[in-house]
Amino acid sequence: MLTLHIIYKMMTKYNNTYTCVPFGVTNTGSSCYFNSLLQCLLSCTSLIEASLQCKPINKITESFRQIVEASRKLDKSSASPIDMFAHKLWRDIITMSNSRKDQVRMSSGQEDAHEGFMMFIESVEKITNVKLLCEHRYNITIVCKDCNDIVVNSKEVGTCFEVSPNVFSAGNNDINSILYRSDNVISGFKCPKCGSTCDKVRSENLKMIPEILPIVLKKYAAKSLITFPEYLYFGSKLDVGKQLQYKLVAQSEHFGSMNGGHYWAQALRSDGWYIINDSSYQKINSFQPTDNTYMLFYHYVGTA
Numbered sequence: 446m447l448t449l450h451i452i453y454k455m456m457t458k459y460n461n462t463y464t465c466v467p468f469g470v471t472n473t474g475s476s477c478y479f480n481s482l483l484q485c486l487l488s489c490t491s492l493i494e495a496s497l498q499c500k501p502i503n504k505i506t507e508s509f510r511q512i513v514e515a516s517r518k519l520d521k522s523s524a525s526p527i528d529m530f531a532h533k534l535w536r537d538i539i540t541m542s543n544s545r546k547d548q549v550r551m552s553s554g555q556e557d558a559h560e561g562f563m564m565f566i567e568s569v570e571k572i573t574n575v576k577l578l579c580e581h582r583y584n585i586t587i588v589c590k591d592c593n594d595i596v597v598n599s600k601e602v603g604t605c606f607e608v609s610p611n612v613f614s615a616g617n618n619d620i621n622s623i624l625y626r627s628d629n630v631i632s633g634f635k636c637p638k639c640g641s642t643c644d645k646v647r648s649e650n651l652k653m654i655p656e657i658l659p660i661v662l663k664k665y666a667a668k669s670l671i672t673f674p675e676y677l678y679f680g681s682k683l684d685v686g687k688q689l690q691y692k693l694v695a696q697s698e699h700f701g702s703m704n705g706g707h708y709w710a711q712a713l714r715s716d717g718w719y720i721i722n723d724s725s726y727q728k729i730n731s732f733q734p735t736d737n738t739y740m741l742f743y744h745y746v747g748t749a
Contacts, residue, residue, distance in 0.1 A: 457578070457656050459692060459744040463490035464715040465516040469724035470531045477723055478558045478699075479535045481708035484721045485558075485695035485742050486565070487516060488712045491656045495575045505541060505568040508534035538564050558697045558708055558740055559605065559661045566604045579604040582653040587631070588646060592639035601649070606660040620660070620673055625651045654679060658691055658743040668736045675732065677743055690749045693732055697740035708739075 465487060470480045486492060486509075493513050501507035511530040519527075542564050569575045580602060587597035606624055627649045634645040662671055677691040696711040709722035711732055719726045 456745050457491040457494060459694065459746045460490045460494065461715065463493040463517075464488075464713070466519050466716075467712075467714045467719045467721060467726040467728075468516065468519055468527060469721060469726050471528050472723040473532060473535075475556075476532070476535055477708040478556050479538075479561055480531070480721075480723050481697045481699075481710040482558045482561045482565070482740075483512070483531060483534075484710035484712045485697050485740065486562075487513070488695035488714075489578075489657050489742060489744055490694075491578050491744065492575065495578060499575060503541075503568060504537040505534060505565070508537055509565075538568065541568060558699065562605060562659060562740070576604070578656045579659055580653075580655050581606070581651065581658075583649045584652050586648045586650070587634070588648075589636040589639060589641065590645075591641040591643065592636060594638055596636050596638055596645075597647075600652075604659070606658065607663055608660060609663050621677055621679070624658075624660070624677075625679075654689070656745045658741075660741040660743070662739060662741070670734060670736050671738065672734050673738075673741060678749065681748075687748045690746050691743040692746045693741060694744045695742040696732060696738050698735060698737045699739040700737050 470476075470483060472480060496506070496510050496513050499506075501510050508530055512527055512534065515527050515530060538561065566576065566579060581604070583601045583603070585597060585599045585601050586595055588594070589596045608620070608623055629647045629649075631645045631647050633642060635642045636645070658677070673693070675693050678688040679691075680688055694713045698709050698711065700706050709720065711729070712719055712721055713732075716728075718729050718731055720729055
């Protein structure tokens with residue numbers, strides 16, 4: 446069982462009362478990546494709860510809150526007023542990205558859902574309780590075999606897990622273990638202690654996980670079917686024998702290559718799972734791993 450330093454009693458559980466009915470958003474020509482990402486974000490109830498409790502600090506957080514408030518008033522028979530808010534949020538994210546010279550710049554053309562997510566998270570970084578919903582921490586170590594010593598021991602904080610398909614092709618199909626620990630060889634690393642230059646192993650050990658686990662499956666180069674479970678489990682040192690339980694709540698799907706393609710989403714709503722493709726949506730029995738699954742969103746639901 447994987448053991449992490451987690452104070453789970455302080456974490457916000459998935460809350461079905463904050464889910465919304467399914468609705469679509471019009472594709473303006475190249476906004477499918479954003480539409481897919483938005484549907485995934487609206488599946489994360491702790492984010493919805495936090496956005497309603499926090500005061501908006503910029504145009505992006507204000508637009509997102511307007512979408513959340515409007516989505517909670519919808520029913521299946523009503524016309525969706527969300528297009529206006531969604532398109533405004535999309536434009537605001539693009540504007541913010543272009544104002545940051547040291548960041549990835551986005552345009553009104555086709556973009557990447559992962560980059561869109563990172564830009565959204567950066568826009569709420571000053572709202573501590575919102576940012577922490579996706580913030581995880583790894584302990585990074587590098588051991589020099591020549592002097593048999595730990596030459597690097599540091600912490601690394603992130604808001605999105607990145608998993609290479611190569612890990613799965615190597616025979617490891619357990620997402621839990623992949624997220625928990627990874628070892629990578631660094632070629633030509635010079636030891637700062639003994640001065641030797643050789644291949645070193647860089648180990649990443651997961652030490653802290655948040656309420657929402659965004660995971661990007663980096664498979665633009667070659668599409669492949671990667672199976673993943675409905676639930677993930679992580680152990681806690683605070684309560685021996687208890688496991689932190691995470692439920693899959695959304696998938697961002699991408700067909701095509703790095704040069705273009707189309708995005709849509711599989712998302713959990715108030716009455717079950719839906720495929721949501723821009724302005725259309727269709728109910729399905731359950732989530733479905735596909736060759737096109739690009740991002741996953743898991744949400745903390747409690748202990749088991």
